Amino acid sequence: MKDTYYxxxxxxxxxxxxxxxxxHRHLHYFGSSAHRDFTxxxxxxxxxxxxxxxxxxxxxENYHKRHANEKGGRHTASSMSKIILWGKPTFKGGVxxxxxxxxxxxxxxxxxxxxxxxxxxxx
Numbered sequence: 614m615k616d617t618y619y620x621x622x623x624x625x626x627x628x629x630x631x632x633x634x635x636x637h638r639h640l641h642y643f644g645s646s647a648h649r650d651f652t653x654x655x656x657x658x659x660x661x662x663x664x665x666x667x668x669x670x671x672x673x674e675n676y677h678k679r680h681a682n683e684k685g686g687r688h689t690a691s692s693m694s695k696i697i698l699w700g701k702p703t704f705k706g707g708v709x710x711x712x713x714x715x716x717x718x719x720x721x722x723x724x725x726x727x728x729x730x731x732x733x734x735x736x
Contacts, residue, residue, distance in 0.1 A: 616717045619734055621726035631726050633734050643690035650698035673699055687715040
């Protein structure tokens with residue numbers, strides 16, 4: 614049976630997302646709220662939208678080069694960012710890729726993490 618993780622909007626102002634891993638009894642924050650990512654650059658409704666596909670791909674390529682030597686794995690913020698935010702043009706596509714890469718199920722909750730939710734999932 615696959616592990617189930619929960620993905621929420623971050624409750625920390627400097628991070629975009631938080632992944633809760635109940636079976637491991639911990640969570641990981643990732644994605645700087647001060648910076649764009651590949652999913653935002655592809656979203657026509659985003660302030661970070663880049664209409665030029667070649668420019669988007671060049672920024673993505675540069676991101677991957679800068680982070681090439683970082684430790685990977687399902688528990689690293691760098692892997693979450695690389696796969697979910699910088700791997701596919703859409704957030705949903707990145708989440709699917711994370712699930713496939715680590716053989717897990719990710720339940721996306723389109724809401725900000727609260728203390729009550731965190732306590733409930735990490736009991």
